[in-house]
Amino acid sequence: EIVLTQSPGTLSLSPGERATLSCRTSQRINRSYLMWYQQRPGQAPRLLIYGASNRATGTPDRFSGSGSGTDFTLTISSLEPEDFAVYFCQQYGDSTGTFGQGTKVEIK
Amino acid sequence: QVQLVQSGGELKKPGASVKISCKASGYSFTTYGINWVRQAPGQGLEWMGWMPFYNGYTNYPQKFRGRITMTADTSTNTAYMELRGLTSDDTAVYYCARAVGIGLDHWGQGTLVTVSS
Numbered sequence: 417e418i419v420l421t422q423s424p425g426t427l428s429l430s431p432g433e434r435a436t437l438s439c440r441t442s443q444r445i446n447r448s449y450l451m452w453y454q455q456r457p458g459q460a461p462r463l464l465i466y467g468a469s470n471r472a473t474g475t476p477d478r479f480s481g482s483g484s485g486t487d488f489t490l491t492i493s494s495l496e497p498e499d500f501a502v503y504f505c506q507q508y509g510d511s512t513g514t515f516g517q518g519t520k521v522e523i524k
Numbered sequence: 525q526v527q528l529v530q531s532g533g534e535l536k537k538p539g540a541s542v543k544i545s546c547k548a549s550g551y552s553f554t555t556y557g558i559n560w561v562r563q564a565p566g567q568g569l570e571w572m573g574w575m576p577f578y579n580g581y582t583n584y585p586q587k588f589r590g591r592i593t594m595t596a597d598t599s600t601n602t603a604y605m606e607l608r609g610l611t612s613d614d615t616a617v618y619y620c621a622r623a624v625g626i627g628l629d630h631w632g633q634g635t636l637v638t639v640s641s
Contacts (some may be wrong), residue, residue: 417585451627453569460619460634461561461569466627473629504569508626512585513559513571 418443420505420516428524435492437503437519444485445509452481452490455518456501464503465490495521526550528620528632535638536610543606544635546620553601554578557623560594560605562616563634570616574623575603610639 419442429435439450447468453461463472465481468488478493492499500523505516531545546558557576561569573584575594582594591608603620618635621628 449626453628455569460621460631461628462631463627463629466625472627506569506571506628511583513561513574514585515561515569515571518568 417512418445418507418510418514420507420514422503422505422516422519424519425517426520426522428522429495430524431495431497433495435490435495435499435521437490437492437521439483439488439490439505439516441486441488441507441509443509445507447484447488449508450481450483450488451506451508452479453504453506454499454501455504456498461504492521526622526630528622528630530618530620530632530635533636533638535640537641538611538639540610540639541606541608542610542614542637543604544618544620544637546603546605546632548601548603548622551622553596554598558594558596558603559621559623559628560618561621561628562618564613564616567616572605572618576623607637610637612639615639 421440423438450468452465455461464475469481480491502518502520504518527549529547554577559574560572575582593606596603620632622630
């Protein structure tokens with residue numbers, strides 16, 4: 417089973433700052449099989465990025481995804497108040513949809 | 525619009541089974557697969573498996589094989605997930621989610637399952 421490790425666990429930033437979130441997989445995966453989700457408190461997750469770098473419908477362009485192989489990154493160019501949430505990466509590279517443990521982006 | 529509406533919360537005793545429903549509307553039900561994901565209190569997301577309707581296949585991770593069954597009633601556009609042999613570790617919010625390609629683009633509201641004696 418492919419393990420996903422997200423870092424940092426918590427990111428403390430101010431509105432307007434840039435956020436960089438990392439997701440590392442234990443084996444190389446096809447970048448087509450890497451997704452990012454946002455989860456706000458009390459809500460279901462929301463798909464932000466699929467195929468490592470494609471924004472899902474409704475995802476603002478301040479969100480961007482990049483990476484390949486075993487290292488993937490979600491970048492939020494300028495944090496808006498509604499972006500303070502938990503972010504999860506997910507992979508389907510081995511036909512199991514494992515998630516990372518999440519990165520919490522909190523207000524500094 | 526696409527909606528996935530799940531059944532209500534459940535309180536179960538250890539050793540019991542739970543069956544959660546997920547009624548889909550606003551799209552062609554059998555065109556997309558349904559995944560199930562759970563989240564224990566204060567924890568991350570855990571993938572429980574998926575059912576792509578086009579081939580009648582189900583895919584469960586090793587952790588759940590033997591005690592999970594995903595089914596669907598295409599006449600009512602409803603997916604079901606049954607989990608057997610419940611323990612306190614199964615206390616969680618359970619979500620169904622539509623799979624478009626690989627990403628999960630629409631999610632149900634979640635169903636809280638509490639396992640307690």
